Amino acid sequence: MLDQPFTIIEGGITAPEGFAGAAVCCGIKPESLDLMLLASDRPAAAAVTITKNAFRAAPTFVTQEHTADGQAQVIVCNSGNANAATGRQGLDNARKMAALAAEQLGVECPDVIVCSTGKIGQQLPMDKIQGGITQAAIRLTRDDPDSLARAIMTTDTFPKMVSVQFAVGEKLVKMSGIAKGAGMICPDMATMLCFITTDLAIAPEILNASLQQDVELSFNCISTDGCMSTNDTVAVLANGAAGSAPIESSESEGYKEFRAALGYVTQELARMIARDGEGATKFVEIRVSGATSWEQARHVARAIANYDLVKTSLFGEDLNWGRIAAATGAADPELDPNRVTINCAGITAWSHGEPASFDEAQARSAMQADEILIEVDLGIGDAQATVWTCDLTYDYIKENVGPDG
Amino acid sequence: MLDQPFTIIEGGITAPEGFAGAAVCCGIKPESLDLMLLASDRPAAAAVTITKNAFRAAPTFVTQEHTADGQAQVIVCNSGNANAATGRQGLDNARKMAALAAEQLGVECPDVIVCSTGKIGQQLPMDKIQGGITQAAIRLTRDDPDSLARAIMTTDTFPKMVSVQFAVGEKLVKMSGIAKGAGMICPDMATMLCFITTDLAIAPEILNASLQQDVELSFNCISTDGCMSTNDTVAVLANGAAGSAPIESSESEGYKEFRAALGYVTQELARMIARDGEGATKFVEIRVSGATSWEQARHVARAIANYDLVKTSLFGEDLNWGRIAAATGAADPELDPNRVTINCAGITAWSHGEPASFDEAQARSAMQADEILIEVDLGIGDAQATVWTCDLTYDYIKENVGPDG
Numbered sequence: 001m002l003d004q005p006f007t008i009i010e011g012g013i014t015a016p017e018g019f020a021g022a023a024v025c026c027g028i029k030p031e032s033l034d035l036m037l038l039a040s041d042r043p044a045a046a047a048v049t050i051t052k053n054a055f056r057a058a059p060t061f062v063t064q065e066h067t068a069d070g071q072a073q074v075i076v077c078n079s080g081n082a083n084a085a086t087g088r089q090g091l092d093n094a095r096k097m098a099a100l101a102a103e104q105l106g107v108e109c110p111d112v113i114v115c116s117t118g119k120i121g122q123q124l125p126m127d128k129i130q131g132g133i134t135q136a137a138i139r140l141t142r143d144d145p146d147s148l149a150r151a152i153m154t155t156d157t158f159p160k161m162v163s164v165q166f167a168v169g170e171k172l173v174k175m176s177g178i179a180k181g182a183g184m185i186c187p188d189m190a191t192m193l194c195f196i197t198t199d200l201a202i203a204p205e206i207l208n209a210s211l212q213q214d215v216e217l218s219f220n221c222i223s224t225d226g227c228m229s230t231n232d233t234v235a236v237l238a239n240g241a242a243g244s245a246p247i248e249s250s251e252s253e254g255y256k257e258f259r260a261a262l263g264y265v266t267q268e269l270a271r272m273i274a275r276d277g278e279g280a281t282k283f284v285e286i287r288v289s290g291a292t293s294w295e296q297a298r299h300v301a302r303a304i305a306n307y308d309l310v311k312t313s314l315f316g317e318d319l320n321w322g323r324i325a326a327a328t329g330a331a332d333p334e335l336d337p338n339r340v341t342i343n344c345a346g347i348t349a350w351s352h353g354e355p356a357s358f359d360e361a362q363a364r365s366a367m368q369a370d371e372i373l374i375e376v377d378l379g380i381g382d383a384q385a386t387v388w389t390c391d392l393t394y395d396y397i398k399e400n401v402g403p404d405g
Numbered sequence: 406m407l408d409q410p411f412t413i414i415e416g417g418i419t420a421p422e423g424f425a426g427a428a429v430c431c432g433i434k435p436e437s438l439d440l441m442l443l444a445s446d447r448p449a450a451a452a453v454t455i456t457k458n459a460f461r462a463a464p465t466f467v468t469q470e471h472t473a474d475g476q477a478q479v480i481v482c483n484s485g486n487a488n489a490a491t492g493r494q495g496l497d498n499a500r501k502m503a504a505l506a507a508e509q510l511g512v513e514c515p516d517v518i519v520c521s522t523g524k525i526g527q528q529l530p531m532d533k534i535q536g537g538i539t540q541a542a543i544r545l546t547r548d549d550p551d552s553l554a555r556a557i558m559t560t561d562t563f564p565k566m567v568s569v570q571f572a573v574g575e576k577l578v579k580m581s582g583i584a585k586g587a588g589m590i591c592p593d594m595a596t597m598l599c600f601i602t603t604d605l606a607i608a609p610e611i612l613n614a615s616l617q618q619d620v621e622l623s624f625n626c627i628s629t630d631g632c633m634s635t636n637d638t639v640a641v642l643a644n645g646a647a648g649s650a651p652i653e654s655s656e657s658e659g660y661k662e663f664r665a666a667l668g669y670v671t672q673e674l675a676r677m678i679a680r681d682g683e684g685a686t687k688f689v690e691i692r693v694s695g696a697t698s699w700e701q702a703r704h705v706a707r708a709i710a711n712y713d714l715v716k717t718s719l720f721g722e723d724l725n726w727g728r729i730a731a732a733t734g735a736a737d738p739e740l741d742p743n744r745v746t747i748n749c750a751g752i753t754a755w756s757h758g759e760p761a762s763f764d765e766a767q768a769r770s771a772m773q774a775d776e777i778l779i780e781v782d783l784g785i786g787d788a789q790a791t792v793w794t795c796d797l798t799y800d801y802i803k804e805n806v807g808p809d810g
Contacts (some may be wrong), residue, residue: 005512052738053731053734053735053738054733054734054735054737054739054740054742055730055731055733055734055735055740055742055745082727084727084730084731084757085726085727085731085742085760086728086760087758087759087760088758088759089759091688119727120725120727120728120730120731121726121727121755122760133504144553229731230727230730230731231732258540278564279441299582310715312802315802320490320524320525321489321490321526322490322526322635323525324462325460325489325490325525325526325635326458326489326490326525326634328459328460328523329458329459329460330458330459330460330633332459333457333458333459334459335459335460335488336459337459337460340460349526350490350526353493354492354493354494355490355491355492355526355527385545392802393802394799394802394803397717397720397797397798397802398799405623
């Protein structure tokens with residue numbers, strides 16, 4: 001951490017200057033926070049990444065339209081209902097959600113980002129949404145950021161937030177992010193909800209290019225169950241309220257600091273999501289090295305992360321490295337096992353085309369850790385990638401048999 | 406069934422003329438049958454398909470070598486130990502297994518097919534294997550085919566076998582198959598062990614081409630957990646003992662009957678494997694139609710079959726069609742939801758870009774069936790594909806947390 005050009009700070013999503021928010025229980029979920037508003041006091045540079053699922057939710061279309069000009073000011077988000085697979089009425093409702101937020105906060109409707117998360121295939125209860133937006137709009141504050149992180153949770157067991165501060169010239173700039181994940185975390189694109197605020201001044205196209213790159217290395221590197229959601233959205237608002245000189249190219253003062261901060265915020269939130277996978281008891285980091293390309297390394301790492309037999313043996317605290325070998329070999333039939341090295345929890349299990357001998361008692365003990373590192377070296381190149389996941393447990397099934405997900 | 410040019414018959418893998426076998430408990434597994442020999446009384450035309458996993462097991466290399474000439478006479482198979490990820494010693498052991506069987510049965514070593522299934526990464530106990538082969542060789546019989554099907558089981562809950570009879574000219578020909586599956590059943594190639602015997606006379610190249618095609622439509626259309634095994638092998642021996650005129654091309658008398666029989670035997674065994682997925686409580690058939698190609702249809706069907714959130718809701722008997730929509734959209738981001746129709750258990754849940762209204766009580770009742778049909782019409786072409794799978798349950802995890810798989 002010593003070399004990072006930023007500092008981790010206290011404070012949540014409203015820590016950057018000019019941002020305020022409010023969370024309410026509008027009644028979609030029985031007794032929890034289920035709607036939040038997050039607003040900048042001025043129009044902000046905006047960038048988003050959105051799920052590629054063909055059945056993507058209505059609000060993702062509205063958000064895409066409203067951020068096409070690289071500017072936004074408000075994020076409105078409900079949990080408990082995904083407004084996905086809801087047809088024309090769903091699209092009308094998403095537009096109405098944006099219009100209601102715009103009206104209540106006195107901003108332009110095309111500056112509102114709309115998100116929903118929760119059950120697929122049900123229409124939003126618009127009377128409750130309307131009541132919630134009205135209620136939240138009059139409660140905007142900088143003092144209750146935790147409740148915003150809580151209002152977007154579904155089966156998450158803890159709110160996910162991180163804040164940093166960095167210098168652009170002589171000005172201090174803050175950046176803060178919240179995220180929700182837990183189920184439907186998958187390997188094929190932006191994979192959950194994440195909102196990032198910063199009082200940095202930055203050109204929208206630089207913000208957008210940076211976000212796309214960092215999402216590849218963070219949210220697109222986590223997988224809890226290999227299921228791609230209909231609603232995944234990552235949105236960043238940069239309102240310039242810190243008064244720093246605008247970042248207009250990769251040569252601008254503060255660009256490196258900004259990239260380091262955005263990389264840290266997105267990866268840290270991604271790791272929190274993997275750690276909080278539905279029913280998870282273990283956090284698992286999979287590092288694939290010695291690949292011919294980053295794409296190959298991530299492909300193999302994801303394949304291991306999605307291999308149910310690997311995930312159940314992690315839950316069982318069993319060093320079943322043969323399943324890691326099987327997952328690796330299944331991911332890329334062209335690999336040469338003689339060049340592959342497999343380490344799990346610090347124990348070398350396979351190298352030079354032979355199983356390695358190791359102490360069984362030591363292996364059992366190593367597998368009991370809460371965090372497990374799986375390292376696979378393909379032995380054919382210099383590229384590497386890291387993917388984060390969790391184990392597959394009884395509780396994953398318990399949480400997903402019912403009608404609420 | 407009325408139009409099929411074959412008859413389903415009693416009798417197992419030794420029903421075709423000239424085949425005999427024996428199964429023993431050699432001691433790899435504590436108290437169950439774990440080794441079998443299956444032999445033809447004369448050299449037979451042979452065809453195999455083998456897993457594409459880069460970490461494929463030692464016996465698959467030996468089997469591939471020994472069937473390269475299109476001829477084999479004996480199959481030796483153990484369960485309880487996969488002889489996979491076992492390096493040079495594993496390969497030596499697989500060769501030794503073939504040599505022992507050849508010696509005991511007085512056949513050529515290159516006419517022996519070798520298979521193993523069970524735990525990955527452990528060396529075979531060759532003393533036990535040797536004792537088992539010696540014991541089995543002196544017990545060959547046509548009268549105990551059930552024990553052969555049982556000897557190849559691992560976590561299977563029932564032996565899988567099917568036998569048919571068809572005419573080639575005036576001669577009656579028999580074909581019989583056994584299979585094991587249960588875990589590590591995956592979507593990317595031959596997916597388990599399956600042995601088929603027939604007393605048909607057929608040119609090896611016709612047998613091989615037919616098998617490759619039928620494996621695509623059967624074993625490569627099932628998925629229980631999306632995990633590709635290191636040991637998957639399908640082997641057919643055709644010894645000509647029925648005295649029928651040899652099938653030498655697709656114009657030969659009996660070719661159609663043979664293809665119908667082989668198609669039935671492979672698909673029936675594939676369905677049994679899906680039905681017996683580890684911990685499964687439901688058999689699920691996924692039919693994707695209206696695709697632009699068979700490949701697209703099977704890709705989408707497999708994606709639904711492998712989507713853990715769909716599989717858990719099937720276990721929960723919940724018509725969570727939104728997850729089917731999400732799986733479909735994740736499989737192919739280019740699909741147009743307005744053209745897609747989704748039916749589950751006979752209930753239309755999504756059509757013309759809108760959720761369809763249905764009776765909730767009727768849906769609950771329909772989802773309680775032991776067999777569930779999911780139908781997805783992509784609305785863009787005429788191609789279709791069917792994939793078979795099962796639900797994801799607590800028992801799947803229970804069976805896979807431990808060190809025995």
